[in-house]
Amino acid sequence: MAETIKVKLRIKRFNPEKDKEPWWGEYDVEMDPTDRVLDALHYVKWHIDGTLTLRRSCGHGICGSDAMRINGVNRLACKVLLRDVAPVVTVEPILGLPVIKDLVVDMEPFMAQYRSVMPYFVNDEPPPPRERLQSPEERAVFDDTTKCILCACCTTSCPSFWARGEYVGPAAIVQAHRFIFDSRDRAAAQRLEILNEPDGIWRCRTVYNCTNACPREIKITEAIAEVKKALLFSRL
């Protein structure tokens, strides 16, 4: 029989309809070492306490919906193997966004910050007969920031965001970077102006938590530095 491991899951629980304060639920499970934290949470939900509430969809690191704080670090639950975090696994909602229930937070403030940086292609010039061409070198400039899945692991691990929720946050800056440095786009100056606001990019103090938390290994702090440099040398 395949070897199993015993894991104690400590999950921060909160049901606003009946709890005054969050509380810690403890659940002992026996799982395969290569099961993920998401599998263990499913086990709890399906076999021990069906009221446990969490958000997930793809199960494979693509949709970005199961960001949570696992042993104090923001991770996607579907990408963390139990053998790497056992025997005691502490699971909490990501910090800085309102908790709706258990591990589910309200993503709307995060999405509002995302929308604020115009995260879409802008070019009103008449399109050429075939396509707007771009060289491989021009594409490479923003390749890294195209990988973002909007999981919020970065923004909710940033002390500047914890201190002030209005800070636009690293995820929105990553999205702005993706378009600011796209040679076909024409709204870079507008995005830079938005990021130059008091709650914009200058609230970043180069802490690097965001880069360490990103499940897509995007070099977020470097991308932020590139946008800061563009702001310093642009003529708005």
Ligand code: SF4
């Ligand atoms: Fe998630 Fe990385 Fe995108 Fe931040 S930059 S939202 S951590 S994928």
Ligand code: F3S
């Ligand atoms: Fe925050 Fe990342 Fe800057 S953690 S302070 S956004 S480098």
Ligand code: FES
């Ligand atoms: Fe989709 Fe984890 S469930 S990223």
